[in-house]
Amino acid sequence: MDDFKSIGTHLKSLLDDLVINLHTQLNNAGFPEIRPSHGYIFQYINEEGSRITELAGHAKITKQSMSALVYQLEDWGYLKRAADSRDKRGVLFFLTDKGISLQNMSRQINYDFERQWESRLGIANYQKFRENLQKLCISLK
Amino acid sequence: MDDFKSIGTHLKSLLDDLVINLHTQLNNAGFPEIRPSHGYIFQYINEEGSRITELAGHAKITKQSMSALVYQLEDWGYLKRAADSRDKRGVLFFLTDKGISLQNMSRQINYDFERQWESRLGIANYQKFRENLQKLCISLK
DNA sequence: AAATATAGTAAGGATGGCTGACTTTACAGC
DNA sequence: GCTGTAAAGTCAGCCATCCTTACTATATTT
Numbered sequence: 001m002d003d004f005k006s007i008g009t010h011l012k013s014l015l016d017d018l019v020i021n022l023h024t025q026l027n028n029a030g031f032p033e034i035r036p037s038h039g040y041i042f043q044y045i046n047e048e049g050s051r052i053t054e055l056a057g058h059a060k061i062t063k064q065s066m067s068a069l070v071y072q073l074e075d076w077g078y079l080k081r082a083a084d085s086r087d088k089r090g091v092l093f094f095l096t097d098k099g100i101s102l103q104n105m106s107r108q109i110n111y112d113f114e115r116q117w118e119s120r121l122g123i124a125n126y127q128k129f130r131e132n133l134q135k136l137c138i139s140l141k
Numbered sequence: 142m143d144d145f146k147s148i149g150t151h152l153k154s155l156l157d158d159l160v161i162n163l164h165t166q167l168n169n170a171g172f173p174e175i176r177p178s179h180g181y182i183f184q185y186i187n188e189e190g191s192r193i194t195e196l197a198g199h200a201k202i203t204k205q206s207m208s209a210l211v212y213q214l215e216d217w218g219y220l221k222r223a224a225d226s227r228d229k230r231g232v233l234f235f236l237t238d239k240g241i242s243l244q245n246m247s248r249q250i251n252y253d254f255e256r257q258w259e260s261r262l263g264i265a266n267y268q269k270f271r272e273n274l275q276k277l278c279i280s281l282k
Numbered sequence: 283a284a285a286t287a288t289a290g291t292a293a294g295g296a297t298g299g300c301t302g303a304c305t306t307t308a309c310a311g312c
Numbered sequence: 313g314c315t316g317t318a319a320a321g322t323c324a325g326c327c328a329t330c331c332t333t334a335c336t337a338t339a340t341t342t
Contacts, residue, residue: 129273
């Protein structure tokens with residue numbers, strides 16, 4: 001019945017489920033201002049400090065767009081900035097304690113959600129699915 | 142090295158590759174005005190005619206958003222409208238010949254792109270991946 | 283006949299992207 | 313040391329895609 005659906009539709013459907021679950025739970029947990037696009041930052045930010053350009057590159061969006069997202073998170077207390085001692089042009093951003101706890105909570109929420117998928121496919125099958133997905137992404141680099 | 146990446150990142154990466162490929166090729170083939178969100182319509186439209194509300198429901202966007210997309214495709218000659226004889230409130234939309242040929246081209250482009258993924262994973266493995274993906278979507282309904 | 287539901291439109295706002303032009307700083311070659 | 317180029321960010325302004333709220337017109341149910 002759903003056979004006519006394309007792979008694109010399936011991928012989008014799965015991704016949407018994940019994202020909606022995450023942000024519904026974050027909202028309920030008292031983080032209503034965090035939106036999907038802020039996820040780029042929590043995904044890619046580095047303990048040694050990350051710069052706008054670097055984050056934008058990973059997220060594949062412009063520096064300007066990334067800049068706006070980062071400044072919001074800074075305003076809300078999830079990030080703090082520091083001058084880059086080796087390059088006066090750059091600004092380094094770090095997660096605050098609040099940022100780290102949000103990052104951990106997000107990971108836990110997604111981890112728990114994946115366990116639901118796992119129980120649908122069975123552990124071995126889900127493992128296989130994960131591996132195949134990862135292979136497709138890596139080889140596409 | 143990419144191990145830290147979450148499943149969400151992987152899904153998004155794969156989906157982006159597919160969508161970028163499709164729209165790059167459509168662009169080159171002389172359909173520059175078609176954007177990713179128009180895909181909803183080509184994906185879900187019915188031979189017997191589809192209505193705004195019905196399409197919006199499948200795409201999980203509002204009637205207003207779908208309305209705007211449908212009117213664009215109508216302006217560009219991909220869709221034609223007809224009154225619904227059984228319900229004067231409704232409007233039925235159909236693909237024109239131009240719309241059908243775009244739909245066919247899109248399917249072919251995505252089909253060809255999937256063959257690249259298939260050759261990366263091997264046919265049996267890719268088949269398995271496809272099945273698992275589909276299972277996850279169906280059971281989520 | 284009245285109440286309610288449904289199809290679609292209208293207006294306006296939030297979000298998430300983009301481009302182009304700009305400043306400041308870094309670096310490489312002469 | 314100059315000079316030219318590149319790189320990090322910012323600012324301004326644009327567009328697309330979604331949303332909410334409110335509305336009209338038609339159907340349906342009671």
